[in-house]
Each structure stands twice: as C-alpha cells, then as structure tokens.
Amino acid sequence: MVAFDIRIIRINSKRSIYRIELDGQMSLDDLKRIVEKRTSIYDKYQTILHNGKLIPTGRLLTIEPDDKVQVLVHHVQDQCQLSSSKQHSIFKIWGKFVRLFQLARGARRAEDPKSQTILLNDELVDTERFLTIKRGDKIEVEHSMLKIWDKFMRLFQLAQEARSADDYASELQNALLAQEQLTILSNSNFFYTFHHLLSFRGDFRNKYSCFGESEFQYILTAWNHFCSTRNVNYPDSVQFRFESFQNRRRGIRDGLRILERQSGVLIKTYDIKVHTRFAEKHGEGSADLRVLFMHKLMEILGIGPKVHFLSCTDHSGFGLYIAAEDLSSCVVDESSVSREGKDRVKIVSLCCFLRDIAKKANYGVDSQGNFIILDFEIREQTSYMFNSFLHLVGAESRNMAKKFLENLDIANSIDKAKIEIEEQRKLLEEHGITQRAEHDFDEYLAKIEDNFQRRERQKYLDKRRLDLAHTLIRLGLVHCSESEGNQLYIIINMLMSFNLRMLSE
Known part of the structure; x- marks a missing residue:
C-alpha cells in the first residue's frame, strides 16, 4: 500500500476549475477519485484520509485550501507518473485529464484538446507541442462549454423578463436563442459533468419545451402563413404567445398551444x-385524409371544435398541422358529461369507425354547455356493431342519442367536409404525399355514408313497428294503454324477435 500527499490550491466546483499542486508522484486516476463523487466501483481501490480522518465512501469530499489529503492505494491500474523526466504528448495528457474531471463528456470528442482550455503555470498550453509537467507545476483545466452555458442563462433570464413584461416577441426571440445554446450543451453531454445544473435546464423546459421540438419552426412558419391568408389586420395590441401544454402520447392535446391576446386579455387559444411532419421523409403513408375529414365533419355538425389546417411548404418538404380553437375552456372531467352525452359518444364512434374518444379528456362540454368530441383515432370495424346499437331499445338515453343522430344534417355536412378535404388532397398530391392502402379515404367515406343511410332506414322501420304496435293494441290483441310507454317498449321488443316483413304482410 502506497501513500501520496496532495495539496489542493483551489477548487471551484461550480465553474469546474481546478488548480492542483502535486507534492508527490501519483496517477491521475487516483486524483480523479479525490475530486469527484466516488461510487462503490472505486471502493476496493482506495482509502482516503482527509486531515488524518477516514473519509466514508459514497459521499462528496470537500477540500479546502491547505488541506492535506492522503490516498492509500490498494490497487492501481494504468498509472501515468508526472515527473520532470517524463514528457507526454498534449493529446495523451488531455485524455487523462478529461477522464479525471469528466470534462470530456462536455466536449466534442474526448481526444480533442481544443474543446477545453488548459493552462500550465497560468500560461496557455500550445496544443501542437509536447507538454512537460514538473513537480509543483500548476495545471488549470476549464470547460469550454461554460461560456455557452453563461450565454444560455443570460438568454433564459431575458426571456423570463420579457414574459413578465408581456413582451411576447422578445420572449420568443430570446427563448429560441436560449434553446439553440441548450441544444449545443445537451448534444455535447455537458450535463454529465455539471449535473447540479440540471434544475435550470428542467425549469427552462417546463416553460419553453415546445421550442425544443424539431417541428416548432415549421409550425411557426405554417402559423404565420395561416395568419397572412385570413385577411385580418391585427391591431398592435394583439400578440400571439407560444407555449407547450399537457403532453399525451396522442391527441390534439399533445402539441403546441398559441394564445391570442389583445391588451393583455386572452381572446382565443389554438x-x-x-399531422404530417415536415422533417420526416415523405411518401406513402405520411397522411391520412380520413382523420382530416372527421375533424372537419365534426366541426360542421357542431359536435367538435372549429379546426384549421395549417401547412408549411417550401422546396425541401411539406408539413401539415391541425389547429383546434378554444379547447382551453372545454370541461373534460367525468362528471361534466351526462349518460346521454356518453351514449352520443358511443353512437358517433360506431357510425364513423372511431376509437379512443371514450377516453377521459377526449370528449366533454364547451363553455356554452355543448357536447363536443376533442380527439379520436380511426379503426376498421364491421357495421354489425353499429346495427346492434341501433336495435337496442328501452334505454331512454340511447333513444335520445339516436334522436340526436337523426337531427344532424348529415348529407349536407358530408358534402361540405368533402370540399375542404379535396383541397387538402390536392395539396398533399402536389408534394408527393400519399396514403397507405388500408387508409383509403373514398372507401371509408362510402362506409360512413352507408351507416347514416342505414340509420334513415332504421328510422323508417322503427316507425312501422310503432304503427304495428298501435294497431295490435287497438285490435285488442295486446291489452295495454297506448299511453303506457314502458309496455309499448315491451311490445316493440317482442316484435323485433319476429320477421317484421311477414307480420306486416
């Protein structure tokens, strides 16, 4: 067992700057175990005494100037003695030092000396020459990314100050610039070294995580194009603010929220x-016209939010986005939707081959008390499920849900939605974006129209059943009052078990 004495001239852990004097020869790997947080992997290699006292493993070692540290090495691997008689290439020395202080993780490459600043006795080291380290020399290693970190923090602070002053243009500009700096730091694994700074990164992401998405700039371009085509002259007091919102794996509520304010008062949210990512490789399967159609159809029918289709186009790609208005005022808790509303969800989902809308937060009521469907997925299913629901008689809420479907202006609404979708189809085809074979829009539309027509036929058959039930009562074949609704439902159920055509003949 060999003992070494090391005297620490200065340690500034916040800036990760180390000034070290070697009073004896030792390996750099041993030095690493002094200045960084130790883990159990090193326990079998060393015993550390601080001012003559045993240091428990697994805790941070705080070293003050003039403190005496003894490292009792039980097993030393890959030793590199620093002495006056030994010369080392700067690249070799650099590789050792970055492993000592974990600085390489914050650089472009562990072997790249340009990623850090190395001072020998307060003089900048020439990376093209050999480095001779003598006993008692002072070596300073400073992380080059710290300048980028300082710039990030300065921009982050400016963005927050702009937010407090309701200066959304400055907030957006500074947040975007701060995100650029944060991306550089993250890509270089800066936070592996400075893990104590992760809280600042987390705070920034909580407030501006949307700016970190690769698609954000394309959404911003699409939004600006959308505003320019609305032919609306916004007064100077109108400002748009961009922020992230609740993250979910799917759905309208996973993306970007834009707040439209006038004189500090919230007017509208988007x-x-x-739908189609600009940054992705486009081609077959990139778009689904069925989804666009259903969003527009629900808007026209009054059972969905008002939606806009935003596009970002240039010579290199195409991005398509769905913007829904004023979802922030929608109440989506379970108690806000009645049994009738839930049956409306069921009948719409079966009629239009939808799924995922029965999940909490995918449907609810808006600020005016209107039932709306916020989001959905499309699935293939047979029509018998829809037929089964139509034939269920006796549940008052389901009868009301079927009447709700009857009152919808289906035919005209489908025609209006088709016009909107044809425009999107042409736009997608111009940019070479097609659908998967199993996502055939025309086939899907035909199935929906057939379901709605089936409901019209069912409405006619229900009327015949009711007329026949009244006839049976009047003829005395069934003894009950016509006003006894529950008994009448029983008769209708009984008639449904027979062949209606044979009875009517």
Missing part, C-alpha cells in the same frame, strides 16, 4: 398537433 391547440395545434402535427
């Missing part, structure tokens, strides 16, 4: 989700 929740935007990505």
Whole structure:
C-alpha cells in the first residue's frame, strides 16, 4: 500500500476549475477519485484520509485550501507518473485529464484538446507541442462549454423578463436563442459533468419545451402563413404567445398551444398537433385524409371544435398541422358529461369507425354547455356493431342519442367536409404525399355514408313497428294503454324477435 500527499490550491466546483499542486508522484486516476463523487466501483481501490480522518465512501469530499489529503492505494491500474523526466504528448495528457474531471463528456470528442482550455503555470498550453509537467507545476483545466452555458442563462433570464413584461416577441426571440445554446450543451453531454445544473435546464423546459421540438419552426412558419391568408389586420395590441401544454402520447392535446391576446386579455387559444411532419421523409403513408375529414365533419355538425389546417411548404418538404380553437375552456372531467352525452359518444364512434374518444379528456362540454368530441383515432370495424346499437331499445338515453343522430344534417355536412378535404388532397398530391392502402379515404367515406343511410332506414322501420304496435293494441290483441310507454317498449321488443316483413304482410 502506497501513500501520496496532495495539496489542493483551489477548487471551484461550480465553474469546474481546478488548480492542483502535486507534492508527490501519483496517477491521475487516483486524483480523479479525490475530486469527484466516488461510487462503490472505486471502493476496493482506495482509502482516503482527509486531515488524518477516514473519509466514508459514497459521499462528496470537500477540500479546502491547505488541506492535506492522503490516498492509500490498494490497487492501481494504468498509472501515468508526472515527473520532470517524463514528457507526454498534449493529446495523451488531455485524455487523462478529461477522464479525471469528466470534462470530456462536455466536449466534442474526448481526444480533442481544443474543446477545453488548459493552462500550465497560468500560461496557455500550445496544443501542437509536447507538454512537460514538473513537480509543483500548476495545471488549470476549464470547460469550454461554460461560456455557452453563461450565454444560455443570460438568454433564459431575458426571456423570463420579457414574459413578465408581456413582451411576447422578445420572449420568443430570446427563448429560441436560449434553446439553440441548450441544444449545443445537451448534444455535447455537458450535463454529465455539471449535473447540479440540471434544475435550470428542467425549469427552462417546463416553460419553453415546445421550442425544443424539431417541428416548432415549421409550425411557426405554417402559423404565420395561416395568419397572412385570413385577411385580418391585427391591431398592435394583439400578440400571439407560444407555449407547450399537457403532453399525451396522442391527441390534439399533445402539441403546441398559441394564445391570442389583445391588451393583455386572452381572446382565443389554438391547440395545434402535427399531422404530417415536415422533417420526416415523405411518401406513402405520411397522411391520412380520413382523420382530416372527421375533424372537419365534426366541426360542421357542431359536435367538435372549429379546426384549421395549417401547412408549411417550401422546396425541401411539406408539413401539415391541425389547429383546434378554444379547447382551453372545454370541461373534460367525468362528471361534466351526462349518460346521454356518453351514449352520443358511443353512437358517433360506431357510425364513423372511431376509437379512443371514450377516453377521459377526449370528449366533454364547451363553455356554452355543448357536447363536443376533442380527439379520436380511426379503426376498421364491421357495421354489425353499429346495427346492434341501433336495435337496442328501452334505454331512454340511447333513444335520445339516436334522436340526436337523426337531427344532424348529415348529407349536407358530408358534402361540405368533402370540399375542404379535396383541397387538402390536392395539396398533399402536389408534394408527393400519399396514403397507405388500408387508409383509403373514398372507401371509408362510402362506409360512413352507408351507416347514416342505414340509420334513415332504421328510422323508417322503427316507425312501422310503432304503427304495428298501435294497431295490435287497438285490435285488442295486446291489452295495454297506448299511453303506457314502458309496455309499448315491451311490445316493440317482442316484435323485433319476429320477421317484421311477414307480420306486416
């Protein structure tokens, strides 16, 4: 067992700057175990005494100037003695030092000396020459990314100050610049070294995580194009603010929220989700016209939010986004939707081959008390499920849900939605974006129209059943009052078990 004495001239852990004097020869690997947080992997290699006292493993070692540290090495691997008689290439020395202080993780490459600043006795080291380290020399290693970190923190602070002053243009500009700096730091694994700074990164992401998405700039371009085509002259007091919102794996509520304010008062919100990513490789399967159609159809029928289709186009790609208005005022808790509303969800989902809308937060009521469907997925299913629901008689809420479907202006609404979708189809085809074979829009539309027509036929058959039930009562074949609704439902159920055509003949 060999003992070494090391005297620490200065340690500034916040800036990760180390000034070290070697009073004896030792390996750099041993030095690493002094200045960084130790883990159990090193326990079998060393015993550390601080001012003559045993240091428990697994805790941070705080070293003050003039403190005496003894490292009792039980097993030393890959030793590199620093002495006056030994010369080392700067690249070799650099590789050792970055492993000592974990600085390489914050650089472009562990072997790249340009990623850090190395001072020998307060003089900048020439990376093209050999480095001779003598006993008692002072070596300073400073992380080059710290300048980028300082710039990030300065921009982050400016963005927050702009937010407090309701200066959304400055907030957006500074947040975007701060995100650029944060991306550089993250890509270089800066936070592996400075893990104590992760809280600042987390705070920034909580407030501006949307700016970190690769699609954000394309959404911003699409939004600006959308505003320019609305032919609306916004007064100077109108400002748009961009922020992230509740993250979910799917749905309108996973994306970007834009707040439209006038004189500090919130006027309208737009929740935007990505349909076709600009940054992705386009081609077959990139778009689904069925989804666009259903969003527009629900808007026209009054059972969905008002939606806009935003596009970002240039010579290199195409991005398509769905923006829904004023979802922030929608109440989506379980108690806000009645049994009738839930049956409306069921009948719409079966009629239009939808799924995922029965999940909490995908349907609810808006600020005016209107039932709306916020989001959905499309699935293939047979029509018998829809037929089964139509034939269920006796549940008052289901009868009301079927009447709700009857009152919808289906035919005209489908025609209006088709016009909107044809425009999107042409736009997608211009940019070479097609659908998967199993996502055939025309086939899907034909199935929906057939379901709605089936409901009209069912409405006619229900009327015949009711007329026949009244006839049976009047003829005395069934003894009950016509006003006894429950008994009448029983008769209708009984008639449904027979062949209606044979009875009517």
